[in-house]
Amino acid sequence: MAVYTEIADDELASFIAGYDIGTVLSLKGIAEGVENSNYLLVTDAGPHILTLYEKRVDPDDLPFFIGLMDHLASRGIICPLPVRNREGEALGTLAGRPAAIVTFLQGMWVRRPRADHCFAIGGALAQLHIAGEGFELTRRNALSVDGWRPLFERAADRADEVMPGLAADIAGELDLLEQSWPSSLPHGVIHADLFPDNVFFLHEELSGLIDFYFACNDFLAYDVAVCLNAWCFEADGSLNVTKARALLSGYQKVRPFTPEELAALPLLARGSALRFLLTRLYDWLNVPPGALVAPKDPLEYLRKLRFHRTVKDVSAYGLIL
Numbered sequence: 426m427a428v429y430t431e432i433a434d435d436e437l438a439s440f441i442a443g444y445d446i447g448t449v450l451s452l453k454g455i456a457e458g459v460e461n462s463n464y465l466l467v468t469d470a471g472p473h474i475l476t477l478y479e480k481r482v483d484p485d486d487l488p489f490f491i492g493l494m495d496h497l498a499s500r501g502i503i504c505p506l507p508v509r510n511r512e513g514e515a516l517g518t519l520a521g522r523p524a525a526i527v528t529f530l531q532g533m534w535v536r537r538p539r540a541d542h543c544f545a546i547g548g549a550l551a552q553l554h555i556a557g558e559g560f561e562l563t564r565r566n567a568l569s570v571d572g573w574r575p576l577f578e579r580a581a582d583r584a585d586e587v588m589p590g591l592a593a594d595i596a597g598e599l600d601l602l603e604q605s606w607p608s609s610l611p612h613g614v615i616h617a618d619l620f621p622d623n624v625f626f627l628h629e630e631l632s633g634l635i636d637f638y639f640a641c642n643d644f645l646a647y648d649v650a651v652c653l654n655a656w657c658f659e660a661d662g663s664l665n666v667t668k669a670r671a672l673l674s675g676y677q678k679v680r681p682f683t684p685e686e687l688a689a690l691p692l693l694a695r696g697s698a699l700r701f702l703l704t705r706l707y708d709w710l711n712v713p714p715g716a717l718v719a720p721k722d723p724l725e726y727l728r729k730l731r732f733h734r735t736v737k738d739v740s741a742y743g744l745i746l
């Protein structure tokens with residue numbers, strides 16, 4: 426459960442008094458997520474999500490995230506809409522943290538994605554990439570290749586507590602990725618964290634995308650690589666080729682890959698695996714005292730990384746060249 430910051434009743438009451446959303450009926454910490462503190466806020470106007478932004482969110486990035494949700498929603502992507510207070514502001518301060526209220530989306534995330542879910546998410550990702558065109562703000566991806574070494578350096582001396590030899594394995598991978606990372610591929614706004622727990626389905630249909638707090642400008646195919654890793658592997662660490670093919674086909678149907686993107690995908694998948702290995706490793710070693718959070722397993726991403734090291738081309742992901 427991710428609730429890092431508790432909210433006092435009087436603070437909540439004065440925060441909500443600035444909005445036209447009625448009076449508070451209940452506020453419950455949400456037992457999911459690891460990044461921010463999320464609450465289900467029910468008022469007599471209905472359910473909302475109240476988010477307090479925590480450590481990994483730079484407050485200067487919040488206008489990008491809020492503006493992006495508005496932009497994408499206006500172009501047909503089903504995502505939370507920031508709720509504005511009477512002064513027209515979507516961002517405020519609550520319990521000493523930057524805070525926002527967004528609309529509540531119906532649906533549930535899928536614990537065990539099937540190939541049809543993967544096909545749907547591929548299509549939705551491509552739609553998101555197209556809908557992101559024309560968004561006027563930009564945000565550098567702080568967790569792309571040039572952010573990995575500084576992150577590793579903050580965890581390196583304790584990495585072998587998680588698994589003997591892990592630090593050396595990561596160091597070798599970093600060297601390789603820094604040398605071979607692509608310098609130009611089609612780019613635009615990416616979600617960068619579109620895991621199953623950030624995608625809702627309702628009655629078997631994709632019903633919404635959430636959690637835009639890693640969104641940034643980067644290679645579009647890197648976002649595909651993030652999804653490939655998050656949606657298409659089995660619990661035992663093996664790739665499910667049927668799911669991978671479904672995800673990539675769902676994407677291509679909406680936005681065909683360029684040959685350069687296809688050629689780069691195995692490397693992008695390695696980079697994406699390393700990115701989540703590193704953030705999970707750091708979080709595993711640095712759980713804040715008293716926080717209600719279950720850190721995620723870094724080694725799941727080491728297994729994915731090792732798989733991609735064996736991949737020669739996208740036929741390993743079920744695509745026919």
Ligand SMILES: Nc1ncnc2c1ncn2[C@@H]1O[C@H](COP(=O)(O)OP(=O)(O)OP(=O)(O)O)[C@@H](O)[C@H]1O
Binds near residue numbers: 459462527
């Ligand atoms: N707009 C929304 N509508 C409905 N439920 C939501 C909404 N936003 C968040 N939630 C609920 O809160 C949970 C955590 O939200 P979110 O994924 O944004 O948190 P996070 O801490 O940033 O998580 P993550 O670890 O995925 O980065 C979601 O799994 C979902 O149950």
Ligand SMILES: N[C@@H](CCO)C(=O)O
Binds near residue numbers: 460618620701705
């Ligand atoms: N989706 C991330 C957590 C949120 O950044 C992970 O599974 O590591």
